[in-house]
Amino acid sequence: MFGTAMRQLGYAWTMMSGRRFRIRDVRALVDDTRATMEAFGSPGEGSDDMLAAADPEIQEDLTKRRLRRTMKHALAEVPYYRRLGEPGMALADLPPTPKQALRGMPAAFVSDRARPAVLAHTTGTTGSPTLVWFSAYEVELMSSMAALALMLTGGVREEHLWANAISSRSIAQVVAERAVPMTGAGFVHLGMIDPRTALDRLATPLHVPGKRPLISHVNVTASYLAALVQEAERSGWSPRDFGLIEVWSGGEVLTDALRVRAEEVLGAKVFDGYSMTEIAPVTGQVCDDGHLHLPADQGLVEVLDPVTLEPAAPDTTGVLVITPYSSFRDTTLLLRYVTGDLVKTLPESAPATCAMAAIPATSRVLGRLTGTDGLTTRDVLDLLQGERALPLPTRYAVEDDVLFVVSGKDDPTLLSRLEERATGLPIKGIALVETPDDLPTPCQVRADLIEHSFEHAAPVPLGVR
Amino acid sequence: MIPHVLGLHALIALTVALSAWFLSRYTIPRPPVGRFVRADIAVMVVALVAMPFAYLHVPVAIVVSVFGVVVFTFTQLTLAPVLGGRVAGFAALVLCGGDVAAYFAGWSGVVLVLNDVAVVLLVVGAVNLWVQTAISPAQVAALAAALTLYDTLATGLTSLTLEFVARLDGLPFAPVLATRGAPEPSLVGLGDCLMLTLWPLVAYRSYGRVAGWTAAGVDAALLAVVVAAFLGGGGAVPLLTTLGPLIVVQWLYWRSRPVPVPSRPEVERALEFVPEPAHAVAAQGRWVALADGGVVGEGPTPGAARRAARQSGAETVPVVTFLQPVE
Known part of the structure; x- marks a missing residue:
């Protein structure tokens, strides 16, 4: 416990200072957490605070410090930003980075000091895929942090079987196939296969030692979830045919109607998340009150007016613009990256009061503009x-x-x-x-x-x- | 003399019983992440060995203050699950304050009693903290082995322990369980109390009822021998010198017992399944779901076979297997 306490202190110090993490220590903390789960079945008191957001005042100070470091690295080492800005300039003075810029020349966003190791692709449903390079440091760090989150807040345990049915080229897939085994749970490469086959796989008893007989968690995109729902309803599958506990949906707009149908036919709680290869490890989660919560400790999240790219007023539609911090990213560095995903800022009169209220929130992702007059x-x-x-x-x-x-x-x-x-x-x-x-x-x-x-x-x- | 010694041993028995009762009813708050590991044993051994040397060379007020903080912390920790955090904090404050007040008032009997209460609560709390943070039998054995060496040197071969105890005699928060002070003390050290209590609980948790009661029986027999030796004029007895090896021997015995290999009976039974000839022909080239020694469903795919099993009323998740076509 002394060693674990020291590693926790080290982890907290790195989070506070914005410096690079010691991967060995983060991995050891993951191992400690896994040993804790295996010994006791759950974390001890105060585990929520380990990954929770800090006090707003402290958070503001930390944000400034992390941004300073991120800006310093990007302006000095990334060709695109070197041409655009000069050392010492404020982030707000830098024009937002459009998706097209990254898609058009990924190499211009790779740090001169980088040691690229993994090339991830976006799905490219809105055009050509965007290529994003990651280092071994980034992949290991994101995997370890994902493993911690899965264990401490996701409730993933050694007995579970986690199946991924998302794009094999995304960073989420690369991270999940490392993070899930770190928790002790089993990882199943399901893939985005024919929904008939996917449902059959989910219903197939596996009977391996220490694991539940059926797949317990599945990670999907919303449209693939929709395909599974349609096929399950058409073919008469029952929730009792599956052993699913949780379905994690991300990458696309998930509606309440689809979520309810999926829960009915698959017999599992459906969670809605937000992630994107370019902005990893910044991720968001939708709470029971329907807010999208985006923690501020892994990247700066701005909501800007989609036309003027100025900060969006309360209770208006804006686009998510994200700057991942350089303590997590050292290869493809992005400043004020315009995700293209629209959200609505919360009205000042109705701030979030849910269990995740301490984490900054917006509305759920509205998607893109479709047609005219603000139809999303x-x-x-x-x-x-x-x-x-x-x-x-x-x-x-x-x-x-x-x-x-x-x-x-x-x-x-x-x-x-x-x-x-x-x-x-x-x-x-x-x-x-x-x-x-x-x-x-x-x-x-x-x-x-x-x-x-x-x-x-x-x-x-x-x-x- | 005899009543004091017997009373002391009754206090030890009470401490063990209280710790076991506490373990069965209450959960000590544990840190969010972390369990007992080898490094913790190393840190404890270093601290336990270094402390008496240090305490002999620092002002007694500092020693008492350090022990006071330890007693307050563990009393609050132990009582919190029983009384609630605030009441436990208040109770710990009353205990510590009372101990100090009794010392300055010159009420040596009250100091003795309050010290005993503090030590019992400290042992109950510390032992439960260790057991509930999954200290393993091997770690207890390692701790026992290290303390055996230390106790033999500090109590048996040198006067370190005696000097330490003499220095703290009559002071608040003295780390001993006592029924009489100097000049004819009847006491047992905190380390002895911890090990006498810790091993039975860990043995019970890890190896079962027999191991736990055996460990308690060994404790009782050892104490009886110590009483006899003490009353026979043997002087200070280094208890851990004997207790440590006994713990190590018990650990070696229990760990050498064969541990059953985990099995998956449903898979074993499915492997024994031989289809009826007629069924083998009818279902050839298909997936079948097996449970309770028979076919409970079949289909063109494993998932379909499992679904058929569910539709036929099978309660458990069957094992699915592919019936090869008959050549």
Whole structure:
């Protein structure tokens, strides 16, 4: 316990100072935590404070210190920022970094001092994938910190089996396949396979020593979750066929309607998270009150007006702009990275009062602007996924303010229901189309990154009945 | 003399019993992360060995102050799960304050009693803290071995312990359990009390009821021998010199007993399954779900077989296996 206490002090000191972590110590802390879980089944008193946000005043001071270091590294070592700024300038004076800049020349964002080891890709559903380099230090640190979070706040234990069904090229996959075994739990490379096969895998008893007989956790994107829900409902799967406890969804907009359906058919609590390869290790979690909480200790989170890129006023829509701190990132350094993900700032009269209130919060991610007049991805998905007759994953397109929706069939009753519920949305009308090919513009979701296998002669068509 | 010695041993028995009772009912707050590891034993041994040497060379007021802080901390720690944090803190304050006040008032009998209460609470708290932070039998044996060496040198071969005890005689927070002070003291050291209490509880937790009661029986027999030796004029007896090896021997005995290999009976039973010839033909090239020695479902995939098992009413999660096509 003396050694653990010393390592905890060291960890806290590094978090406070903004310096580089000693990977060996962080790994030892993970091992200590795992030994604690194996001995007692749960952490001791005060474990919530280990990963919780500090007092706001202390946090502000820490933020300044971490930013200073991050700015110093980026302005001195990263070609893109060296051309843009000069030593000593304030972060706010630096123009936000657009996605296109990173996508266009990833090498310009890699520190001259970096030792690149892993190249991760974004999924590229909005264009070409963005390439992001990471060092061994970053991968090890993020994996260790993820393992700590899984054990201390995620409740992951040695007996659990965690399956990942996300893009194999994302940093989240690289981190999870290291972090989960660190907790003692089993990691299952499920992959984004045909939903029929995925459900079969989730129902297949495994019976290995020390583990539950069935997969207990699965990590998915929202559109792939939608594909699983549709297939499970279509094929008559019951929650009792699975041993799932938790489903973690991220990377896309998750609606309440989809979450409820998934919980019904999979028999597990569905959690909504926010992450992105470019801004790792900054991640967010949605609380029970529907706020997205983004801890301030791994990166600076700004919400800027999407047009002016000035700080968004309370209770308005803004875009998430994130600066990961250099104590966590030493390869691809990003300052004020414009994620493109819209959120709404909380009104001053209604701050968060939930269990995670100490962590800065916004609304859940609204997605992107779709069409005109502020129509967002979430607006459309809330409308469409509230209607169970529509196929999943939801596919739509907006053109000339008309919402085109893949419905699989012409259904006037369904159409009138949708039109009634769409009252108030900035659209002129709704048109049902039969297949995704009938949409005026392609609608790509992450579930389209399906991996082929030899188990089915033809892949199941996604998003059609 | 005899009543004091017997009373002392009754106090030791009470301490062991209280610690066991506490363990069965209360949980000591433990740190968020961390369990007892080898390094902790090393730190403890160094501290236990170094402290008497240090205390002989620093002013007695400092020694008493240090022990006062230790007593206050452990009293609060021990009583907190029973009385609640604030009341426990207040009780610890009353105990420590009373001990000091009785000393300055010259009430040596009260100091003796309050010191005993403090030591009993300290032992109950410390032992429970160690046991509840998963100290292992091997770690207790290592501690016992180290303390055996130390006690033999400090008590048996040199006068270190006697000088230390004489220096603290009659002072508040003296780390001894006593029923009479100088010139004819009847007392046992804090380290002895800790080891006498710790091993039975750890043995019980790790190896079961028989090991726990055996350890307690060995404690009682050893104390009886010590009483006899003491009353026979043997003087100060280095208790740990004997207790330490006895703990190590018990540990070696219990760890040498075969530990059953974990088994997975459902997998074993599934491997023994031989399908009926007719069924083997009917289900060939299909997945079957096996439970309770028979087929409870089948399907074209493992998940489908498991689902069929659930639909047929199977309560447990079956083992699935593929029936090879008959050649």
